[in-house]
Amino acid sequence: MKFLFLISFILIFLQVNAKIYTKCELAKKLDGTFARNKLPDWMCLVKHESSYNSRTKGPKNKNGSYDWGIFQINDKYWCRDGSAGGDCNIDCNRFINDDITDDITCAKKIFNRHGFEAWYGWKNNCKGKSLDNYSINECF
Secondary structure: OHHHHHHHHHHHHHHHOOOEOOHHHHHHHHEOOEOHHHHHHHHHHHHHHHOOEOOOEOOOOOOOOOEEOOOOEEOOOOOEOOOOOOOOOOEHHHHOOOOOHHHHHHHHHHHHHHHHHHOHHHHHHOOOOOOHHHOOHHHO
């Protein structure tokens, strides 16, 4: 029982200490990796996938997989839980920390292969819609 309490406490502690990016912080972090005119799409995607939270791990998907990190990268294709693997050849746990450098590298690989269509958060909330709320003009 004490073990379960300790594990619960650790998980809550990790979530509480997550890095929640502002739109401008994230835009500046992504600038140069992604075209600036696509940054509003990325802001919208991240808002709807993880609410800008670097430590988000989504609930179990219908196919048994999970989505990890600020970009909600799926472990069926792109990473593996507990060891390096997937098309990004990385442990998914590296996507749920405050350093999003490896998240960006994998997201770029996903984007280069599939575009924004790889993310349901973008398809359902951003595609073909006004991105005025995600403008990054004030960030630069």
